[in-house]
Amino acid sequence: MIxxxxxxxxxxxAILSYFYLRDSLEPEPISMVIRSFVFGMLLVIPIMVLQYIMQNEWNWQGGLVADVVQSAVVEEFFKWMVIFFTAYKHVEFDEPYDGIVYAVAVSLGFATLENLFYLIINGLNIAFWRALLPVSSHALFAVWMGYYLGRAKFSNSRKKERTFLWLSIALPIGLHALYNAIFLSVQNWIVVIVPFMLLLWWQGLKKVQRAHEYSSKKLSSRPQ
Incomplete structure (x- = not known):
């Protein structure tokens, strides 16, 4: 069991530590990061209950649309809500890169407890694939979410803020939906999922670099 x-x-x-340590300019309080991680874990049960109701009470079973709504839309929406109300409005969210830190913390909290349930049910033989695909994909969807939350928080107009907030929820849902669609619709999914994950990592790391640059500009513009 251990x-x-x-x-x-x-x-x-491991993945959370990587993204946290990339915040070399003004690292977030570790207590805030842990809190976000725990909030993500707490999402697992209500989301699982809602998905169960959708499948069994509302009869949303099978099919690509049902899977997208139950997984991509529900999971990313609830993660976004937690980040928005617990971190986005917090005083510690004081630079653009912070959006990535908090989004990744919440998403990995969710992915970690979900991963534990899957391993309990299916055994340790799937641990490598769970780490390589579902856990890391949750983190990468969160990078996009956090990047645009950071852009929204420090935008110079309400219109830009609304646009970035919309992107912060729409893009992770779209990426998550595409990820699910590969497994549901492609017979030889391994041929497609590998380049898809590599593309996600490449674009995710570019978002990390850009957020870091925005944070550097933000911090350098503060009154001394």
Missing amino acids: AMIGAAIAPGI
């Missing part, structure tokens, strides 16, 4: 718990939490902690 090995299973370790295998479930290690990928999330």
Whole structure:
């Protein structure tokens, strides 16, 4: 059981540590990051209950549209809501890169507890693939979410803020939906998912670099 718990939490902690340590300008309080991670974990049960109701009470079973709504829309929307109300409005969210830190923390909290449940049900033999695909994909969807939340928070007009807020929820849902569609619609999915994940990492790291540059400009413009 200890090995299973370790295998479930290690990928999330490792990926979160990477994105947290990239915040070299003005790192967030570790207590805030842990809090966001815990909030993400707390989302798992209500989301699972809602998905169960959608599948069994509302009879939304099977099909690409049902899967997209139950997984991509529900999960990314609730993660976005938690980030918006617990981090976006917080005083510690004081530079653009912070959006990525908090979004990744919430998403990996969710992915880590979800991963533990999957390993308990299916065993340790799937731990490597769970770390490589679902856990890391949750983090990468969160990079896009956090990047645009950071742009929204420090935009210079209400119109730009609304646009970036819209992008911060729409793009992660779209990426998550595409990720799910690959598994549902492509017979030899491994041929497609590998380049898709590589593209996600490449674009995600570019977003990290851009957010870091925006943060550097933001901090340098502060009164001394």
